Amino acid sequence: MPSFSSHKLVVLTILLPVALIYSSNAQLTSSFYSNTCPNVSSIVRSVIQQALQSDPRIGASLTRLHFHDCFVNGCDGSVLLDQGGNITLSEKNAVPNNNSARGFDVVDRIKASVESSCPGVVSCADILALAAEASVSLAGGPSWSVLLGRRDGLIANQSGANNSIPSPFDSLANITAKFAAVGLNTNDVVALSGAHTFGRAQCRFFSSRLFNFSGTGRPDPTLNATYLATLQQNCPQNGSGTNLNNLDPSSPNTFDNNYFANLVTNRGLLQSDQELFSTNGSSTISIVNSFAGNQNAFFVAFAQSMINMGNISPLTGTQGEIRSDCKKVNGS
Ligand code: HEM
Ligand SMILES: *[C@@H]1O[C@H](CO)[C@@H](O)[C@H](O)[C@H]1NC(C)=O
Ligand SMILES: *[C@@H]1O[C@H](CO)[C@@H](O)[C@H](O)[C@H]1NC(C)=O
Ligand SMILES: *[C@@H]1O[C@H](CO)[C@@H](O)[C@H](O)[C@H]1NC(C)=O
Ligand SMILES: *[C@@H]1O[C@H](CO)[C@@H](O)[C@H](O)[C@H]1NC(C)=O
Ligand SMILES: *[C@@H]1O[C@H](CO)[C@@H](O)[C@H](O)[C@H]1NC(C)=O
Ligand SMILES: *[C@@H]1O[C@H](CO)[C@@H](O)[C@H](O)[C@H]1NC(C)=O
Ligand SMILES: *[C@@H]1O[C@H](CO)[C@@H](O)[C@H](O)[C@H]1NC(C)=O
Ligand SMILES: *[C@@H]1O[C@H](CO)[C@@H](O)[C@H](O)[C@H]1NC(C)=O
Numbered sequence: 001m002p003s004f005s006s007h008k009l010v011v012l013t014i015l016l017p018v019a020l021i022y023s024s025n026a027q028l029t030s031s032f033y034s035n036t037c038p039n040v041s042s043i044v045r046s047v048i049q050q051a052l053q054s055d056p057r058i059g060a061s062l063t064r065l066h067f068h069d070c071f072v073n074g075c076d077g078s079v080l081l082d083q084g085g086n087i088t089l090s091e092k093n094a095v096p097n098n099n100s101a102r103g104f105d106v107v108d109r110i111k112a113s114v115e116s117s118c119p120g121v122v123s124c125a126d127i128l129a130l131a132a133e134a135s136v137s138l139a140g141g142p143s144w145s146v147l148l149g150r151r152d153g154l155i156a157n158q159s160g161a162n163n164s165i166p167s168p169f170d171s172l173a174n175i176t177a178k179f180a181a182v183g184l185n186t187n188d189v190v191a192l193s194g195a196h197t198f199g200r201a202q203c204r205f206f207s208s209r210l211f212n213f214s215g216t217g218r219p220d221p222t223l224n225a226t227y228l229a230t231l232q233q234n235c236p237q238n239g240s241g242t243n244l245n246n247l248d249p250s251s252p253n254t255f256d257n258n259y260f261a262n263l264v265t266n267r268g269l270l271q272s273d274q275e276l277f278s279t280n281g282s283s284t285i286s287i288v289n290s291f292a293g294n295q296n297a298f299f300v301a302f303a304q305s306m307i308n309m310g311n312i313s314p315l316t317g318t319q320g321e322i323r324s325d326c327k328k329v330n331g332s
């Protein structure tokens, strides 16, 4: 009897891990490339470090790409696919990305560098996850152990990108619903919005707040008067909607908790930013206050929420493929 059950245990301990590796809903792991591409994190980081020399915004742009990837059909590199061949309607051309998402050239440079060390091994979806972590930590933000093992999808979903990625004109309830649709909660909404501590936004995404907000003939009352004057100068009425503004005016390229200090002083740039603090009775207010007062609390929460976001419906095992060119499905 004891020998029978210990035999069963031996079979289980050998077969269970094998079954997990080949199961299609295998978990992501931080050690996924430890044998096949042990240096992948430093390769990714090194290309980004180089790109930052000529473009201090690039880390923010890459972080946003991971977000826009994960919210549409999971973190599967779908945002990177160019239109053409079987990709009839790309995500790149969807409303939230067209003339807005950027950094694709740097993703290609990272991929080329990774391929030269470890050909055919690392997915484009994992490159986005690694690039987000490297970008945040290089800007002074937290580091975390990136979970890996995603594979690249074979399709793009333009209508999914149109409808699932939150818009700066969405209400907080709508944004929270879009996060909930991919398994993320209110803590994730607030923590991940903190990514707006770096990077830029075009006037067209917030100019509706500056002069005649919701047909009132006045600016958004939740906009700090001093900040409003600056924004009105940067984004004059009938001016170019593509002028760029820092999402965090107090430290534009640094990943810190100033975004939350800004919200508390009515200096959120997007309406969707300010609503986290200015929506009466919202459970987000106390979270904003806690992150504004404690950078470490924000960093811990941000890292956890990035892991949560990175876990959205990954393709694993034999699903999808490892793309050799992030812009194209293999063989197309
Ligand atoms: C909560 C809902 C969100 C909304 C409504 C939103 C909306 C926007 C908009 C409108 C822009 C400006 C784009 C442009 O001017 O072309 C932007 C930029 C940015 N977003 Fe978000 N975002 C949200 C959440 C997130 C999340 C979850 C992340 C990442 C974790 C993120 C990271 C960024 C970054 C880093 C930038 C600057 C990009 C750059 O400079 O290229 N955002 N976002
Ligand atoms: C890992 O990659 C970095 C950046 O490309 C490089 O500096 C370093 O020498 C590499 N280390 C190994 C062991 O290949
Ligand atoms: C994307 O923007 C370009 C202008 O740069 C425009 O011509 C095109 O119609 C837009 N694509 C979509 C799908 O809206
Ligand atoms: C995405 O939205 C744009 C703008 O409304 C529209 O032109 C395009 O057809 C939409 N794409 C899909 C696949 O619905
Ligand atoms: C596209 O995304 C939507 C969610 O916005 C989803 O319901 C739909 O199944 C996706 N389509 C494909 C073909 O994956
Ligand atoms: C503000 O917008 C509303 C509705 O679009 C319009 O009726 C009103 O005349 C505008 N007010 C000013 C001062 O431009
Ligand atoms: C903006 O353009 C509209 C119509 O083209 C005009 O009526 C208005 O006076 C302009 N506003 C400014 C501040 O130039
Ligand atoms: C507006 O912003 C300034 C800093 O630019 C700050 O000192 C002031 O307290 C803010 N006002 C409000 C009402 O939050
Ligand atoms: C929130 O409540 C304050 C008073 O407590 C009020 O002045 C303000 O208009 C309210 N804001 C909204 C958006 O309802």
Ligand SMILES: *[C@@H]1O[C@H](CO)[C@@H](O)[C@H](O)[C@H]1NC(C)=O
Pocket: 086, 329, 330, 331, 332
């Ligand atoms: C494109 O779609 C056709 C028809 O579904 C399929 O046979 C072909 O393999 C696809 N091409 C690629 C490169 O995936």
Ligand SMILES: CC(=O)N[C@H]1CO[C@H](CO)[C@@H](O)[C@@H]1O
Pocket: 173, 174, 177
């Ligand atoms: C909570 C929520 O999702 N609210 C609204 C979001 O926006 C659509 C319209 O685009 C409304 O129908 C929802 O009720």
